[in-house]
Amino acid sequence: MPEARKHLLLVEDEAPLRQALAERLGEHGFDVEQADTGEQALEQLAEFAFDIVITDLRLPGIDGTRVLESALARYPDIVGIIVTGYGTVKDAVEAIKRGATDFVTKPFQFDELLHALNSALEQRRLKAENAYLRSQLQERYRFEGLIGRSPAMRELFVLLETVSAAASTILVTGETGTGKEVVARAIHHNSPRRAQRFVALNCGAIPETLLEAELFGHVRGAFTGAIGTRQGRLEQANKGTLFLDEIGTMSPGMQMKLLRVLQEREFERIGDTHTTKVDVRVIAATNSDLQKMVAEATFREDLFYRLNIIPIHLPPLRDRKEDIPLLVQHFLKKFSSQESGAAGSRSEPPRGQESVARNLSISQQALRCLMAYPWPGNVRQLENAIERAVALSGGRTQIETSDLTPDIQQASQTAAAPDVNLPEGGIDFDRYINRIEHDLIRRALEKTGGNKGQASRLLNLKRTTLVEKLKRLEPRAGS
């Protein structure tokens, strides 16, 4: 999308300098209006919503600080750049504190101003984009604690909306860290049972005999150490939801007992002769392939069908990369606000300096790395990566590639080939690959001043391999 021309107000009392700047800014695509006094600038600002104001600090009459103040008061998003004479840097810093984006000191090269201008515009664009992403986070792309904008996640949100209302048993499958437990909680909190308890039991974390006692409870004297009568998780979850995690680890004996609960909605506490009735909704989760376990006869087929009434599958994060930027925003917000919370609890913030969360963004390059990485640990691993990055970013306002672990940093380099247009007539594959090899080698040699040893290390090639490739490639160098 071609960007619209930016409207710029240039305030400078030295006419020759002003005219020269206006001309060059015009050549760079800016639509420039000029003002030679602060008074005139205020009038122009009152009538027109400029994108940018560049103002000299020292002006006869109303000075640059006032011009900037009035511009910002009218247009909070305006980009303000201060031009100052030698010796007034302190005033310029003051202006930045009041909301100017940058300053340049006279005498300056035009490129210096242009650079300040472009990076200020880029900053403003990022700010707007982050604000946009944040507003989306609040709107369509979430369901309870779940975030996502990929088609798979949006379909999931619709499904969750409908299945929450029912009481049917649900089986949630997906790799580790894909959000199975978040899904289970989201269903509970969106169901008519939300006022009752959500009880979670990880079947993989406890030995079989304990699991049975945990699930069903026991009466006094049921086994050695059973001092009193104790409610099991099933009873605790009565009228609410029972979340059975890692269901694939259940022993055959427990599988049978669970099947009965699902069928009859009743059970006995261990050692009890009395049957207890329960009304629970069961949500089970697993990262193993239950269907395969059924085929191998390690998981009961009848139980599988009882659980799998409504199957919900969470795709791995690498198959829904579109969710990554949104998740990153979400975790940045989470960890930067935790950070300020922690700071506040340690000591009182100085007067007038409220402890506010850093408004953290992320560089496009760092985001590219995150999107190229395969995430074997899925969302949980991404969450940990962002927590680490926030901690490493110190007081900065932007996460950089260097805040990521080396394997994530490298991900974008081993990513896909550069965007190749595949024309109707096709391409010459070998020639294309040769071309890429040649390019990489040329760049490595350029970077190392022609040193083949260093170049081969940069490319992680043996020196002899590099030399061989050079020999093979050189005749084609001109092609």
Ligand SMILES: Nc1ncnc2c1ncn2[C@@H]1O[C@H](COP(=O)(O)OP(=O)(O)OP(=O)(O)O)[C@@H](O)[C@H]1O
């Ligand atoms: N779509 C999502 N939006 C926001 N946070 C998510 C999402 N998916 C997962 N998370 C977060 O990732 C972490 C892991 O999620 P969860 O514990 O639900 O994974 P899991 O599938 O149960 O993993 P495991 O199989 O290892 O138990 C949690 O901190 C959760 O908050």
Ligand SMILES: [Mg+2]
């Ligand atoms: Mg889990």
